[in-house]
Amino acid sequence: MRVESTPQKCNSSQSECFVHIKLSRSSKPLLEQESSLPALCIGFGCSTAAIAVRLGDPDPFHSCREVGIPECAVKRCAVQISCALEFIHQRGLVHRDIKPENVLLLDTQCRCVKLADFGLTQRRGTFIRFISGTLPYMAPELCTMVLEEGQTEVKAPPLRVEPTLDTWAFGVLLFCILTGFFPWERCNDSDDFYEEFVDWRRSPKKTPVPSQWKRFTPVCMQMFRRMLALDPSERCSVGEVKGYVGKDWVRAKDANGWVGENGEVSTSTPSPCRSSCSDEH
Template sequence: MTGEKGEEDEAGLSWDLEDITMEELSEGQAAARALEDVLALSSQALLRAEVEDLYREVRQLGQGRFGRVLLVTHRQRGTAMALKLLSKASTTRQGFLYEFCVGLTLGSHPGIVATYGIGLETQTCYGFLSEPALHGDLIALIQPKRGLPEAAAQLCAQQLSSALEHVHSRGLVYRDLKPENVLVFEPGCRRVKLTDFGHTRPRGTLLRLAGPPIPYTAPELCSPSRRPQGLPIQPSLDAWALGVLLFCLLTGYFPWDQPLAEEDPFYQDFLDWRASGRACDRPAPWGALSPTADRLLGLLLEPQPRLRGPVGSVRAFLGQCWQERAQSPQLAGKGEEREEEEQEEGAE
């Protein structure tokens, strides 16, 4: 199960008030001003030094397109920390400071990785320190075609929905929810936390999709012809991504490759099922889910953003059964049909 983040560009400064109210826009503007204040202070306090002068590298914790994360210890105090290093060749100073400051702003929540107030500039990199996650990220725990045990999936859902609510309460939209950005701090997913805030933006920021959509991309972002000026982003984007992530945790599958009916038959099947409400129209990938999970995901994966349930919808469904204990032979057969279709598409 893989999926790269679809690229999005910040667009102009013209809003369609059908997409955002003045109150929502004001909330986002207040968040932007608060971030600018933190960014100005952090820029002045940036520490200029080489990593090896201050910290001893223990091992690498992760690597991405733009940088890497190291487990380090402070040379004098011995404190273990995670050091994220972003190459100057691919990251601007402003972009680094922005991600650093968003982490500082949000890090008080128990479901968000705590960012320490130390920004670092070396000859080749920018870096900042945070609490270390020694159990990796969520992607390593998801078993293909099986997902996670239900108890672990519900623990993730509870913590991530709370963390996203905190992000939204600060006038921000996270915009990058995927297993790779969920760090595991205790076995069994008893403690997981959101990380990587480079895509987080104030509510109402105009964005347009500049690359191909992925499963986590909400359908409203996939219609650039309707909004050439861009879409004012809303917390409903995170609700959609949370629904897709929960589906992955419970099944080990993506529900679709992209939320475009004309491009993806699995998404079209989902829409047809929603429209008919008939059990016989239930798409094959949903066979491992209980009716309770269907209702929860039906709220989060509502195609109309204004009708979509908030991330906090998860709370009402916790403690109930989300996975069917055994699939019927008919559903198992449908799952095999989907695997065969995917293999044929790959061969083409």
């Protein structure tokens, strides 16, 4: 089990230190069972005492990678991560590395969640010239910046860093922790799961909902459509997610599969995604 520690004092001369920000508590509960959901942002690592488990680690929270975590716990994560991202976005920063390994859980009910690792964080408006390799949570416009083997430069123009990169990654994160797997390996035409999603987004009336998305309610699918818009200018802000926490996200399930609004049953096929590494410039 990998662990992270919470900050105390940090020497300014150290190359790595924590950024520890506690947001103000909301006077109105976002979830019925919570009077407040403080959001915490943490960056990098330094030695102290308290232990937190990464959301991407196997167990002790019943192995997110296999079956996801309960919907109510996902919503608690969603609210707190949303608040943390709103905070840094308001200050002109983009996290750029939203993934399960960078979400720290301090309790088994996800009542205290921390966003970690600001190693890739950049100021809004910074330009990315190319990246090496892709990851499942990278937005499609970022995947176009991959420098393939043998290339000296990418064909796409430099990409401007915007909060919409975090919105996309946040959407993929929510899918991942609800299901236990990523929806695809990479956002390009070499990935069949992503291409199936793109076809559905472009022609929703003619193309059936991709199999791995059929477990979600219409309200949840509306949220995902807003977060995972193919055009970055059409994506919602990360804060919009909080407007969906009062609705059901996952359909009921019986022995035959996921039950739809009219009683129809559908089965879903997991996406066998693997991790990869990425470097960018």
